[in-house]
Amino acid sequence: MVNPGRKRLSPAHRPWPLLVLLLLFFVALVWVYLVPGSAPGGLARQVDASLAASGVRSRVTAVLLNFRGYDTLLECFILLLGVMVVWSQRSAVTTEPRQPAAGAILASLERLLLPLMILVAGYLLWAGSSQAGGAFQAGAILGGAGVLLLLDSSPFLGILPRKALVWGITLAPLFFLAVGVAALTLGRPFLTYRFQEASLVIVALEVAAAFSIGLCLATLFAGRLPGYQVGPSQGKPPAKRGE
Amino acid sequence: MSLSPASSSWVIWPVVVPLLGTVVCFLYKKKPCLAAHFFAVVTCGTSTVLGWQVLDQGVGRHLLGGWSPPLGISLRADGPAALMVMMTAVTGLGITLYSGGYFQSRLTGGSQDRRFRAQEQSFWPLWLLLWAALNGLFLSGDIFNIYISLELVALSSVGLTALSGKPPSLVAAMRYLLVSLLGSLTFLLGVGFFYKAHGTLELAVVSRVLAPTPPVIMALVLVSVGLMLKTALFPFHFWLPPAHANALAPVSAILSALVVKGSWYLCYRFWQGGGLPAVVGVVPALLGSAAIIWGAFQAFSQQRLKMLVAYSTVAQIGYLFVAFPLLADPAGQGSDALFYFAISHSCAKAAMFLAAGTFFLQMGHDRIRDLAGVRQLLPVSSFAFALGGLSLMGLPPSGGFIAKYLLVTAAISQDLWWLGLIAVLGSGLTAVYVFRAVSSVLSPHLLEEQPALVVAASMQWSALALALLAIVLGIMAPLPLALLEVT
Amino acid sequence: MALSPSLLYGLTGLLLFVIGLAALFTSPQLLGKILAVNIMASGIFLFLITLAHGSGTLIDPVPQAMVLTGIVVSVSSTAVALALLCRIEEAARPHGHLPEKKDEARQG
Amino acid sequence: MVVTAFDMLLCLTLVWLAWYVLASRDPFRAVVLFISFGMLMALGWVRLRAPDLALAEAAIGSGLTGALFLSALRKIAGTTKEGRRLERDEEI
Numbered sequence: 034m035v036n037p038g039r040k041r042l043s044p045a046h047r048p049w050p051l052l053v054l055l056l057l058f059f060v061a062l063v064w065v066y067l068v069p070g071s072a073p074g075g076l077a078r079q080v081d082a083s084l085a086a087s088g089v090r091s092r093v094t095a096v097l098l099n100f101r102g103y104d105t106l107l108e109c110f111i112l113l114l115g116v117m118v119v120w121s122q123r124s125a126v127t128t129e130p131r132q133p134a135a136g137a138i139l140a141s142l143e144r145l146l147l148p149l150m151i152l153v154a155g156y157l158l159w160a161g162s163s164q165a166g167g168a169f170q171a172g173a174i175l176g177g178a179g180v181l182l183l184l185d186s187s188p189f190l191g192i193l194p195r196k197a198l199v200w201g202i203t204l205a206p207l208f209f210l211a212v213g214v215a216a217l218t219l220g221r222p223f224l225t226y227r228f229q230e231a232s233l234v235i236v237a238l239e240v241a242a243a244f245s246i247g248l249c250l251a252t253l254f255a256g257r258l259p260g261y262q263v264g265p266s267q268g269k270p271p272a273k274r275g276e
Numbered sequence: 277m278s279l280s281p282a283s284s285s286w287v288i289w290p291v292v293v294p295l296l297g298t299v300v301c302f303l304y305k306k307k308p309c310l311a312a313h314f315f316a317v318v319t320c321g322t323s324t325v326l327g328w329q330v331l332d333q334g335v336g337r338h339l340l341g342g343w344s345p346p347l348g349i350s351l352r353a354d355g356p357a358a359l360m361v362m363m364t365a366v367t368g369l370g371i372t373l374y375s376g377g378y379f380q381s382r383l384t385g386g387s388q389d390r391r392f393r394a395q396e397q398s399f400w401p402l403w404l405l406l407w408a409a410l411n412g413l414f415l416s417g418d419i420f421n422i423y424i425s426l427e428l429v430a431l432s433s434v435g436l437t438a439l440s441g442k443p444p445s446l447v448a449a450m451r452y453l454l455v456s457l458l459g460s461l462t463f464l465l466g467v468g469f470f471y472k473a474h475g476t477l478e479l480a481v482v483s484r485v486l487a488p489t490p491p492v493i494m495a496l497v498l499v500s501v502g503l504m505l506k507t508a509l510f511p512f513h514f515w516l517p518p519a520h521a522n523a524l525a526p527v528s529a530i531l532s533a534l535v536v537k538g539s540w541y542l543c544y545r546f547w548q549g550g551g552l553p554a555v556v557g558v559v560p561a562l563l564g565s566a567a568i569i570w571g572a573f574q575a576f577s578q579q580r581l582k583m584l585v586a587y588s589t590v591a592q593i594g595y596l597f598v599a600f601p602l603l604a605d606p607a608g609q610g611s612d613a614l615f616y617f618a619i620s621h622s623c624a625k626a627a628m629f630l631a632a633g634t635f636f637l638q639m640g641h642d643r644i645r646d647l648a649g650v651r652q653l654l655p656v657s658s659f660a661f662a663l664g665g666l667s668l669m670g671l672p673p674s675g676g677f678i679a680k681y682l683l684v685t686a687a688i689s690q691d692l693w694w695l696g697l698i699a700v701l702g703s704g705l706t707a708v709y710v711f712r713a714v715s716s717v718l719s720p721h722l723l724e725e726q727p728a729l730v731v732a733a734s735m736q737w738s739a740l741a742l743a744l745l746a747i748v749l750g751i752m753a754p755l756p757l758a759l760l761e762v763t
Numbered sequence: 764m765a766l767s768p769s770l771l772y773g774l775t776g777l778l779l780f781v782i783g784l785a786a787l788f789t790s791p792q793l794l795g796k797i798l799a800v801n802i803m804a805s806g807i808f809l810f811l812i813t814l815a816h817g818s819g820t821l822i823d824p825v826p827q828a829m830v831l832t833g834i835v836v837s838v839s840s841t842a843v844a845l846a847l848l849c850r851i852e853e854a855a856r857p858h859g860h861l862p863e864k865k866d867e868a869r870q871g
Numbered sequence: 872m873v874v875t876a877f878d879m880l881l882c883l884t885l886v887w888l889a890w891y892v893l894a895s896r897d898p899f900r901a902v903v904l905f906i907s908f909g910m911l912m913a914l915g916w917v918r919l920r921a922p923d924l925a926l927a928e929a930a931i932g933s934g935l936t937g938a939l940f941l942s943a944l945r946k947i948a949g950t951t952k953e954g955r956r957l958e959r960d961e962e963i
Contacts, residue, residue, distance in 0.1 A: 051788055056781075064490070066774070067770075075823035077823040117405075177934055454787070766874050772919060794902075831923060
């Protein structure tokens with residue numbers, strides 16, 4: 034990265050023919066985009082018609098967690114997959130420069146921001162049923178709080194027992210699967226929740242999803258397996274060759 | 277057209293079971309191998325149930341969340357989808373059995389053991405998640421859901437490719453990831469244009485081209501290009517050989533036998549809907565023909581066995597697209613030929629890559645010239661490799677022969693005789709490079725020293741089972757063809 | 764056709780996609796390529812959202828849900844790409860210690 | 872709704888920033904520009920009446936992705952002998 038041009042995938046440097054082709058492609062895209070579609074409005078009407086039966090008042094949340102809940106299930110697995118791949122690629126050398134302690138600014142920022150972030154996450158989760166907000170945003174804020182802690186070299190991911198972390202990460206996928214399989218055993222299609230339980234199930238799913246998403250994002254940022262961290266502080270050799 | 281009225285629960289299990297297995301293998305770090313074998317067998321069982329039910333009751337549907345299509349997502353199990361799920365199940369089970377022995381054989385009590393154990397721990401959940409995503413891809417009836425499944429397939433394949441940790445495989449995995457992301461994003465742009473044109477994400481509606489308006493054509497082009505990038509069709513094949521050849525042995529088999537079939541199958545789905553003139557199908561057919569010739573030429577000039585097998589995949593992907601012009605006639609046998617290529621290539625290529633991986637592990641290298649004499653040491657694997665090669669060439673009793681026979685008869689009946697000519701020419705070219713590899717593996721040359729056998733028996737026999745299946749597919753052709761009839 | 768905000772943002776999105784595509788092909792650095800993919804994704808998201816404004820006041824929530832999902836997918840793939848990038852840079856270090864040949868041979 | 876000068880300015884800035892991010896030779900500078908690109912995208916989502924997305928983009932698309940890029944840069948700099956100087960305060 035520091036040596037520009039040391040590694041490149043394509044040897045071509047300034048391929049003008051390519052740029053001309055891309056320009057033509059852009060013109061074609063714009064031309065097609067300007068042709069009016071035959072179905073303006075998309076699925077808005079269908080969503081509105083079924084909103085009452087979905088158990089939530091926010092239309093986006095209804096789509097995400099009820100109408101297209103299967104997409105959201107797979108999405109939780111994508112985050113889990115990200116964590117699995119990042120962990121499998123753990124670095125051979127963890128000579129990451131660990132700063133001894135954060136500066137005063139970061140420390141006070143953290144004291145001020147952390148409770149606020151957790152509060153905001155809770156609010157977003159609660160607001161998600163009726164207006165903007167929901168599990169993803171709340172999870173993202175929680176993840177942000179985790180990143181802030183990690184920036185301060187707080188070893189919270191390291192202190193956390195490995196089991197707890199791993200279970201926390203898989204909470205949302207497991208819970209989603211459990212809800213789906215429960216519906217199957219009751220003789221309904223996968224991930225069906227009827228109106229009476231819908232709001233309850235959706236709230237529970239949202240809490241689980243927010244929690245897991247937050248933990249996954251913070252773990253992705255940390256980028257290493259807990260308990261694996263080999264730092265000078267632990268007195269082990271700093272490099273595990275050949276990992 | 278037979279549709280079961282209610283949602284049939286057997287449609288969803290082949291997706292749910294491996295997903296559960298992923299979580300269990302991720303949590304249960306002590307013996308992930310045991311858990312993975314259990315879930316692989318159960319997935320295989322549910323996939324067989326799916327195949328049997330489709331044969332018995334016709335097309336199965338599952339409305340996820342109880343919402344019907346324009347609003348919700350539906351899974352649809354028809355003949356082709358069921359055949360692909362079955363193909364993944366059978367090949368996947370063989371690869372799972374092989375991997376168990378493979379990871380066991382690599383533990384020698386040396387300093388590398390810790391690293392090999394870590395690789396095994398990461399391998400099992402990634403492989404099961406990939407399996408679930410492939411099944412989801414084959415069954416899905418919603419194009420945005422297909423996008424998510426494609427991303428799942430791509431990311432887990434990249435993770436598996438990079439698992440070996442060698443610099444060449446890391447670079448190959450990075451290139452694979454970038455190409456995959458480019459393909460997915462192009463696909464997503466196409467999904468956007470489809471949504472603009474049709475106002476729905478349902479695959480069955482979207483793939484039926486009634487009036488070729490500019491947005492529909494643009495969407496189809498974008499989706500096809502994205503999928504061809506991911507399938508590594510000829511001009512886009514550059515990323516495939518290094519990624520497939522430098523991965524761990526079971527991973528090479530997974531990538532070559534199964535992963536490329538996922539995006540190819542979707543391409544078929546978008547083209548088979550009908551309404552496209554036969555002339556349009558000539559473009560993929562020409563690219564496919566180029567792939568057959570170029571891939572065979574490159575395979576012949578390789579020095580490493582795994583590179584040879586990887587370039588042979590480039591050539592065989594060509595066959596998967598050559599029959600596309602035949603799809604314009606729904607009564608023709610074009611799609612039968614395509615699917616027969618897919619399933620027999622899956623078994624044969626998995627067997628060849630698994631056998632090549634066994635040679636590599638035993639000998640410590642895979643240079644074709646120095647492999648002479650390996651037959652004495654590993655007779656079962658050598659035989660499996662040769663049988664796989666026979667099926668690729670398309671010699672009579674094998675599945676590859678049936679596929680080529682179907683292709684040639686369909687091509688002649690539709691007056692596209694040049695397609696048949698290419699299939700025959702391709703067979704000849706395949707024979708040349710397969711002969712080069714097999715003659716070295718089976719040569720009567722004696723090894724100077726007899727090293728101790730380090731590979732587990734399950735590694736040899738699982739490869740042989742897959743190779744035999746590739747041959748037997750030629751004899752039991754009526755069964756898969758009957759399954760394909762269900763649409 | 765009058766230029767509505769959604770049309771303007773849609774065209775911007777398509778332009779971003781093409782710019783990202785160009786950079787993906789021409790950028791000499793891997794980090795640049797990863798950034799390019801992210802910008803392409805942003806462009807597509809912008810394009811998708813404008814599809815929600817088809818008919819006047821009623822906004823279609825489905826593209827919004829699609830984009831929300833897409834954002835999470837893209838952060839996950841970016842994390843994977845960056846992890847790989849770190850490993851590659853590490854392996855290419857001038858004084859890096861790569862595993863010895865003997866061990867490499869056993870990875871087939 | 873009509874196109875306001877704000878929309879025009881926002882779109883132009885987005886395109887200009889994207890170009891700048893991708894043309895920049897200095898990886899650190901490119902990443903910082905990318906984070907500001909994400910923040911402006913969030914503004915765009917507000918204009919397109921998608922507040923959910925604005926929140927998600929600001930938190931995930933810009934904030935967390937940016938943090939990921941910065942931490943990757945730091946790791947690379949840490950493994951390279953003549954790594955680029957990264958001061959602690961730059962990372963916030």
